[in-house]
Amino acid sequence: MKEISIDFLSEKSLDAAIREIEAYTALVPKLVKEVQDKITERLAVLIRTNLIIAKHDQVEKYIGKGTYEKVNVSSSINVTVTPMGDASVVSVSSYSSNPKTGAMQPDIAFVEFGAGRYASGSNPLGLNISTMRGSFGKGLGINDRWFFASGYSSTGTPESNAIYHGLEMLKGEIPNIVREVFETV
Numbered sequence: 001m002k003e004i005s006i007d008f009l010s011e012k013s014l015d016a017a018i019r020e021i022e023a024y025t026a027l028v029p030k031l032v033k034e035v036q037d038k039i040t041e042r043l044a045v046l047i048r049t050n051l052i053i054a055k056h057d058q059v060e061k062y063i064g065k066g067t068y069e070k071v072n073v074s075s076s077i078n079v080t081v082t083p084m085g086d087a088s089v090v091s092v093s094s095y096s097s098n099p100k101t102g103a104m105q106p107d108i109a110f111v112e113f114g115a116g117r118y119a120s121g122s123n124p125l126g127l128n129i130s131t132m133r134g135s136f137g138k139g140l141g142i143n144d145r146w147f148f149a150s151g152y153s154s155t156g157t158p159e160s161n162a163i164y165h166g167l168e169m170l171k172g173e174i175p176n177i178v179r180e181v182f183e184t185v
């Protein structure tokens with residue numbers, strides 16, 4: 001933080017202090033923008049890291065006699081920061097490949113909130129939507145395994161809370177980010 005010394009008995013000192021205050025005041029919007037940029041970039045890193053750690057693909061192929069084989073499913077995670085005037089938007093998208101066609105399908109809601117037997121409904125971001133086990137597909141989400149016409153099946157996706165935990169982690173870092181930016185002045 002900037003300190004300004006003033007000799008109240010000197011007109012020259014008062015004028016110099018006023019100029020310093022005006023210069024600092026003009027600099028504040030730039031500093032606030034820098035803080036905003038650092039916070040959104042950090043949030044993007046935290047969310048992406050949490051998603052990479054949490055991302056599992058629970059797809060299996062039925063090979064007969066009650067036996068399933070794990071299928072490798074490719075995935076893609078995109079976290080982008082888009083400046084929008086005085087704010088920035090952190091967008092998150094996650095895709096997994098369809099094991100039969102290879103087509104990429106969105107899965108961010110399943111990764112964040114869980115699905116199937118792994119959905120617990122404990123994610124605070126999902127409190128205003130129904131994320132409890134069995135709430136999807138007219139109660140069919142309660143099943144331990146879903147079967148697809150292609151012969152593949154899934155047991156669901158564990159709840160990761162990757163976005164929620166990224167936000168919570170960031171809260172503790174904000175004071176340090178602000179201090180770091182404003183101490184450069």
